[in-house]
Amino acid sequence: MSNLKQLAQSLGLSITTVSRALDGYSDVSAKTKARVLEAVAKTGYQPNASARRLRRQRAELVAVTLPTAPGHIGPPHFLDILSACAEHLAISGLNLVIAPVPRGQSELEMCRRFIDGQRVDAMLLVRTRRHDERVELLQSRGVPFVTHGRTESAKPHAFLDGDGFSGFRDATLRFIADGHTHIGHVAGPQEFSFAHHRRLGWEDALRRAGLASELMAEGEPTEHGGYAAAKALMSGPVKPTAILCATDEMAVGALRALREVAGGNTVCITGHDDLPMSAFTDPPLSTMRVTGEDIGVRIASLLLRAIDGEAPESLQEIHPIEFIPRASHCRSQRLADNDAGIHE
Amino acid sequence: MSNLKQLAQSLGLSITTVSRALDGYSDVSAKTKARVLEAVAKTGYQPNASARRLRRQRAELVAVTLPTAPGHIGPPHFLDILSACAEHLAISGLNLVIAPVPRGQSELEMCRRFIDGQRVDAMLLVRTRRHDERVELLQSRGVPFVTHGRTESAKPHAFLDGDGFSGFRDATLRFIADGHTHIGHVAGPQEFSFAHHRRLGWEDALRRAGLASELMAEGEPTEHGGYAAAKALMSGPVKPTAILCATDEMAVGALRALREVAGGNTVCITGHDDLPMSAFTDPPLSTMRVTGEDIGVRIASLLLRAIDGEAPESLQEIHPIEFIPRASHCRSQRLADNDAGIHE
DNA sequence: ATAATTTTCCAAAACGTTTTGGATGTCAAT
DNA sequence: ATTGACATCCAAAACGTTTTGGAAAATTAT
Incomplete structure (x- = not known):
């Protein structure tokens, strides 16, 4: 709908200035910043997500792979976990996409599609297997990821698990x-x-x-x-x-x-x-x-830290069971x- | 990782030609098309999603708003529905993002953020209320959407419901x-x-x-x-x-x-x-x-048709109950x- | 042999941001 | 008057695609 160009034009400012005003650079005077903010509030301007993602080289997306098991998909409370995770991720501007494995495709192919297309900044793996080929793939590609449940992988990776x-x-x-x-x-x-x-x-x-x-x-x-x-x-x-x-x-x-x-x-x-x-x-x-508190929230913060480049070793949590x-x-x-x- | 430019260079072709070869235009000879396909298979090239989305002016994303009810989120089989829906959407290149309402924010604000930022091509509404403000907002913005469950909205909209x-x-x-x-x-x-x-x-x-x-x-x-x-x-x-x-x-x-x-x-x-x-x-x-067959699949196809611009009147399904x-x-x-x- | 047509290719312009690297103007210190 | 520092702004490049509008080469029709 409306973009930076139109907004800048209507304010008699350059695109650059408006953009920087919105990102809170010290670069722009208090007065113009206020003007920009007002105009944004009035028009309801929201930066175009795709454009920002392209420029920033971040997908602003995290995918959770859902193994489409025959029968039903996971524990019924799973959606609650995902929802809490998504909500927490959203605070940092990340959205959670559901990535079920299409029938006739392997989980591996699916992961590959996501990371090679730079569709995601990180991945969340659930229903982890003791020897999980997805883990190996993601490790070899250097994509940040967190698993729900440990694996027996030789190389350490981020995970959250109950004891x-x-x-x-x-x-x-x-x-x-x-x-x-x-x-x-x-x-x-x-x-x-x-x-x-x-x-x-x-x-x-x-x-x-x-x-x-x-x-x-x-x-x-x-x-x-x-x-x-x-x-x-x-x-x-x-x-x-x-x-x-x-x-x-x-x-x-x-x-x-x-x-x-x-x-x-x-x-x-x-x-x-x-x-x-x-x-x-x-x-x-x-x-x-x-x-303790919601698992989803903790998974989200692990994901965020993984994206920030924290080492896998420090991203391993095993929580007690009551x-x-x-x-x-x-x-x-x-x-x-x-x-x-x-x-x- | 690898992009069209590199791929084109390594083949001695222009970016245009490679792009068109991949999109199956009749524009490119069988021989070069084969060459391109082979190179793609070898390098595992996947087009950068953000770039494509920006250029195509499509987010390739559909959001489902999850009302974060106190307690638990929805019927336990809900994730199965969403998963099937996501799987079916994926065939057409769309991904499903889950959009829980952040605490302290209204469902309306959340919808607005998604559509004003052009983050999504369509929305899926669940736990529909008889008078649902989200429906009104989406109608006024002209965003394609489907609700799971009817509403009492005066203006018709796409929905799927059981009888x-x-x-x-x-x-x-x-x-x-x-x-x-x-x-x-x-x-x-x-x-x-x-x-x-x-x-x-x-x-x-x-x-x-x-x-x-x-x-x-x-x-x-x-x-x-x-x-x-x-x-x-x-x-x-x-x-x-x-x-x-x-x-x-x-x-x-x-x-x-x-x-x-x-x-x-x-x-x-x-x-x-x-x-x-x-x-x-x-x-x-x-x-x-x-x-009948999976609800999620039917919701997905309604969404696709809504995105294609089909009129809401023809996108209303009420299914019998057994x-x-x-x-x-x-x-x-x-x-x-x-x-x-x-x-x- | 020349003109018309078809095949095959490509340069350049978008898409809407963010970011780089100044440019301009103001003000205080020399 | 000149310099340096600072505040405020902006033009242009980049991100990696898709698409437009041809251009060159090959083929067919005259």
Whole structure:
């Protein structure tokens, strides 16, 4: 609509001066600056984004790659995280674009398109895999990026993660303290970083207590995955009396499986994520969550610092997990009452 | 990294020719076109997005405004819709940016920033209100846009909506046919278009059947909102024997409320949206969903047509709703068995 | 052989900013 | 009067594309 040229002309000033007035250079007198500001306020002038981006050689954009998994895309609270992230990025003039992987294309091709076309200043990777080819690509291109979840990459990179290991270890220890000796795990796909760490935490606690860690079933990180995995666990020769699920969604599926299986309604269960709905399941789901304020905001500030050129080593955050006790982690009252009792 | 100039130089061609070869003009011989394509494949050249956007006077971007509601942002399956939409837009070279409203700013200011800065070619509005100021602004600026959900705007605009009215009317009729005479409604905030239409459908069925429509409670479109509303309904002088909830999330909350209240476990209940988790509640939630293929894809194609200048009148879609029967809509077996029985 | 047409190419002008490197004028110090 | 310092302004270059309006070469028609 309106551009600098017209604005300058109407004020009898040069384009340069108007531009510098708006950018707050000391270069322009207080009087003309005021005049410019007034004119801008009146016309609602906004600099053309593409032009500024071209000149500044910054895209003012950050892309988040969404792996289009079959089924649904990610934990339901994911949009909240992205929204908070976008809101925080916007303060620094950056916008967040959603970059789902087109069908028939690899995640790699997609990343390449974005960085080679200089469409973005940085990227955000979610659903990180332990060995993630996207990470390697971005590292080799020198593009700033942050991953949600660690990887096992040799070269350090910026990431934000919850301490799933400790969270699941502590939850398992809690079950052990409650007298459980058969503690199962409904695991997410082990290629995913988050799922792997949570499993390791569960295993670690069992090992320390000298308990076997064979009661594990893996499934898709969805309600159905949790359902199927829990069914598998409950149909084995040795049945668990407590189950840690990798996510709340899986736990919801597991809850249904337990409902359908004989003796299932005394099996204790926990999830992870503290989804809004988890307080409303039957029984209300005991779960965990990353402590502190919004994850999205923290991711955003990591991204900003990465763009500013900060070293990856100093951009790695692992946040503690807090346990949200509700009803589901102590269903078998016998156990909870005589807490030292051995259960079989 | 690499640009047209370098590419042209290395091929001994002009910038123009290379550019036109890539855009598929008939203007360039088959042989040189092949040479160019090969060089592009080898160097991985991608045109600089900002430059192209500036020259073409298109932002190649579509923004979706996310109302940052207190609590959570939208239905959990929302990201799936956005993702599908983004994927489809990408085919035409458009990217989807998410534009949450920064705190302390109005949705209007945010829209203005985007369109005055020519940051976007079109906008997508969700959580549409019956009287939506964003719609008026965009109409007055002549920016292409599509809303998810109708409005009561006098001027027509592009939208995609489910036929919530018919969906809820039919579901209510189904309850009536099952012999229910006290049918309640856990409603969403009536300022929202979707919530209002669903209520009207419920009311319409009751009116036709000569039944009173006073058993309604309104709440936030969240689990907790549904919980509180259902509690309110169940603590009145006349209690419903069936309840239609505006969304699955509200239904999940209502289910818990019914669990906590005497006689609640025979009250029939339905939701709307068919969230993944709805098949796993106790009892499995009977619900509804928009028929046909992915909503996100359809929104995307509406957006594309709007950008192409198609008239708003021809860009209005209301899609039928299909009922997903599970267990929750016929809990009181007495009713279901003798279907003509009067219940009190 | 010449004119008309088609094919193939390209120089230069945009697009709207930001930034560089002065230019002009004012004022105080010499 | 000259110099230096400072305040205020601006012309022009650049960012990397796409598009316009030809120009040169090759082909066909006369």
